[in-house]
Amino acid sequence: MRRVVDFCRVWAGLTSLLLVLGLSYPVLAQTRPAASRPRNYMRAAHLMGSHFTFTAVASDDSLGWRAERAGIREAQRIDRLCSYWDSTSQITQINRNAGRQPVVVDQEVYDLIKRTLRLSALSDGAFDITFAGGEKIYQFDRQEHAALPAPDVIRASVARIDYRKILLDPAAHSVLLQDPGMRLNLAGILQGYGVRRAQAVMRQLGIQGGLINGSGDVSCWGRQADGSLWRVAIGDPQRPRAAAAWLDVTDVAVVTAGNYEQYFTVGGKRYGHIIDPHTGLPSTGLQSVTIICPDVELADGLDEVVFVKGAEAGLAFINKLQGVDCTLITDDGRTLTSRGMAVKYLSHQPGAAAVAPLSPPKP
Numbered sequence: 122m123r124r125v126v127d128f129c130r131v132w133a134g135l136t137s138l139l140l141v142l143g144l145s146y147p148v149l150a151q152t153r154p155a156a157s158r159p160r161n162y163m164r165a166a167h168l169m170g171s172h173f174t175f176t177a178v179a180s181d182d183s184l185g186w187r188a189e190r191a192g193i194r195e196a197q198r199i200d201r202l203c204s205y206w207d208s209t210s211q212i213t214q215i216n217r218n219a220g221r222q223p224v225v226v227d228q229e230v231y232d233l234i235k236r237t238l239r240l241s242a243l244s245d246g247a248f249d250i251t252f253a254g255g256e257k258i259y260q261f262d263r264q265e266h267a268a269l270p271a272p273d274v275i276r277a278s279v280a281r282i283d284y285r286k287i288l289l290d291p292a293a294h295s296v297l298l299q300d301p302g303m304r305l306n307l308a309g310i311l312q313g314y315g316v317r318r319a320q321a322v323m324r325q326l327g328i329q330g331g332l333i334n335g336s337g338d339v340s341c342w343g344r345q346a347d348g349s350l351w352r353v354a355i356g357d358p359q360r361p362r363a364a365a366a367w368l369d370v371t372d373v374a375v376v377t378a379g380n381y382e383q384y385f386t387v388g389g390k391r392y393g394h395i396i397d398p399h400t401g402l403p404s405t406g407l408q409s410v411t412i413i414c415p416d417v418e419l420a421d422g423l424d425e426v427v428f429v430k431g432a433e434a435g436l437a438f439i440n441k442l443q444g445v446d447c448t449l450i451t452d453d454g455r456t457l458t459s460r461g462m463a464v465k466y467l468s469h470q471p472g473a474a475a476v477a478p479l480s481p482p483k484p
Contacts, residue, residue, distance in 0.1 A: 157181065159330075159346040164189045168196045169204075169312050171336035177323060178330035178346050188326045192319035192333065199315040203230060205253060205306040212305050216253075220301030223290060231294045234287065237310055240422050241284040244438065247429040248422050249398040251298070253306035254281030259403060261383040261394045269387055269402075279401040313338045313376060313421025320417075337377045340417035344371060355464065358408040358450055365450070366464040374417035378424040379409045391452060395428045404428045406452055410435070413462070414445040423447075432457055 162177045162185030175192050179185035204210045211226045218224050226234075237250045256278035258270045269275070286299035298305065307314075316335045320342065323331055330343025332351050341351040350369040357365035358381040368375060380393030384403075392403035410427045412420040423445065427435030432451055439447040439459045446462040458464070 160185075161346045162186060162189060164193075166193045166196075168193065169200045169315055169335065171312060173316075173336065174332075174334045175319070175323075176332040177328045178343060179328060184327060188323045188328045188331075191326060192323045195319045195322045196315040196335075199311065199318055202227065203233070203307050203311055203314075205304075205308060212307060215296050215298060216304045219298035219303045223288070223293070223295035223297035225293055225295045228294055231289065231291075231296065233307065233310075233314060234296060234305070235289060236418075237307065237422065238284055238287060238289075240310075240419075240426070244426040244430075246284065246398055247426045248309060249282055249284045250305050250307055250309065251282050251284055251287065251303055252309075252396060252398055253304035254302055255279050255396065255398075255401065258401075259385065259392070259394075259396075261385055261392075263384060263386075265386045265389075267387070269392075275401040279396075279398060282398045309425050310418060310422045312336070313374070313418040316340050316374075316417045337379075338374070338417055338421055339376065340374045341370060342372050355411050355448065356409065359454075365456075366448070368413070368464055370413070373413060373415055374420045375411065375413050376417060376420035376424055377409060377411040378428065380404060380428060381408045393428070395425060397429050404431075406431050407435075408450045408452055410447065410449045412439075412445065412447050414442075419445075 157180040159178050159180040162179060164175045164186070166173045166175070173193075173196065175189040177185045177188045179188070201207055202210060203212050205212055207213060211224070211230050215224045215226070234250070237248070240248050241250075258274055258278045281300060281302045281304070286303060287305070288297040288299055289295070312335045316333045316338050317340060320331065320333055320340050324342065330345065332339065332341040339353050341353070345351060350371050353368050353370060353375045354364035355366045355368070355377060356379065357363045358379060380395060383394035384391050386392065390405065392405055393407070395404040396402070397404060407428055410424040412423045412427070414420050414423070423439070426438065427447060427449060430438055432449060435449070436447060436457060436459055439445055447459040448456060448462050448464055450456050
């Protein structure tokens with residue numbers, strides 16, 4: 122019998138997320154003014170190299186804007202701590218000491234890396250944060266190329282990619298890359314983690330309903346100011362900024378990744394920017410992948426797993442997980458879904474409305 126993994130429960134067991142709901146108090150009409158009606162407060166910000174939007178439901182202007190500022194600051198903190206590009210981040214320190222010595226990191230960073238290794242193991246290496254050690258041999262310029270690089274060049278490009286060579290010391294909270302030249306890059310999951318942490322901070326401040334969209338990494342909770350569910354759009358790969366379908370949801374993450382903005386073609390065949398860590402070949406066959414599950418960080422990693430595995434194997438992997446669903450669009454335009462997935466499809470009309478604004482898919 123096929124073993125079913127309650128993946129969201131496993132993921133939650135590896136980390137703690139403090140969610141403190143704000144309390145409401147009765148208002149005496151005889152002695153206090155009537156409470157203001159709640160409304161949606163929205164704010165945009167450029168974070169982690171991407172476009173973020175924050176929506177907070179509150180009946181108090183001060184609380185709504187204060188919570189969104191706090192969410193933005195939290196995402197900025199995560200970026201400084203774990204960015205591949207920041208010369209002072211703890212990830213950069215680990216990379217500088219590859220093959221030499223372990224680096225002691227914050228418990229938060231240690232735990233995040235530990236969770237990525239669990240996802241790598243469960244996906245048979247389809248997700249691998251050591252991908253940054255690979256050689257850059259492709260140019261994803263949307264142009265037709267004469268041919269792929271030679272097979273030996275492709276094989277050599279992934280010689281330093283192997284998540285099993287990340288050595289963790291739980292007593293010292295240290296991380297060591299075993300071989301010189303190895304590199305960590307948390308880009309495949311960091312944006313989702315930033316969204317999750319920003320949501321936690323906003324909820325701690327008493328925001329009982331909200332939505333954060335980090336360039337396709339969406340997490341929502343509670344309800345909108347009018348009591349309705351959150352409407353999250355799934356983009357149409359053939360019509361930029363238009364929606365192909367939507368979901369009405371709450372207390373869930375909806376993460377979409379696309380392979381239709383960074384690619385090249387050879388002989389008319391499209392090769393996307395997500396690389397298979399085992400072969401060094403670009404992913405093929407899929408235009409977009411949308412994951413729905415309770416944890417936005419987890420969903421952020423799972424979309425890459427499906428891209429690498431491809432449509433058939435990717436959906437088979439998702440169907441083994443409890444609490445996780447997926448819809449994908451293939452290169453030939455077919456829409457496929459996991460067993461529990463239900464989406465509402467739109468006619469192809471520009472400007473379809475969505476509470477979570479459409480933005481370019483995450484890289």
